[in-house]
Amino acid sequence: MSQSAGQNPETVEGPTQEEFVAWVQEFLSRLESVDRSSNRHWCPQWWAHTEAVDRLATLHAQWLVAMEENSMSSWWVDHFDRHAAVLFSPHGPFGDCGTAHVAKGARRTLTTQRPPAEWSW
Numbered sequence: 001m002s003q004s005a006g007q008n009p010e011t012v013e014g015p016t017q018e019e020f021v022a023w024v025q026e027f028l029s030r031l032e033s034v035d036r037s038s039n040r041h042w043c044p045q046w047w048a049h050t051e052a053v054d055r056l057a058t059l060h061a062q063w064l065v066a067m068e069e070n071s072m073s074s075w076w077v078d079h080f081d082r083h084a085a086v087l088f089s090p091h092g093p094f095g096d097c098g099t100a101h102v103a104k105g106a107r108r109t110l111t112t113q114r115p116p117a118e119w120s121w
Helices: 017-031 050-069 072-087
Strands: 033-035 107-109
Touching: 017 050, 050 072
Parallel strands: none
Antiparallel strands: 033 107
């Protein structure tokens, strides 16, 4: 998030873990869908993949900035499209588990499972 004039950068707080999880579950899952024929991968336990968490947290932080600055078009092109190409690719963080849970030919939205209570990011 951008900071207002006069704010000490050390006092600006980022989103909470709960806000981040809600963003993945409610926003991101509406943006994408995967199916076996597209060779795109996702794991409902996204929070168990360190690279994915880092990329998703970065996307979320930039999404907040874009919302504040009314620059969503840039967010799509400069951030989402570039990270999505890696996140959902066969060689990305979900490559080994993305299609194991999907019946052949089935199309699904990005289902998510809530992280365990002890998970932190």
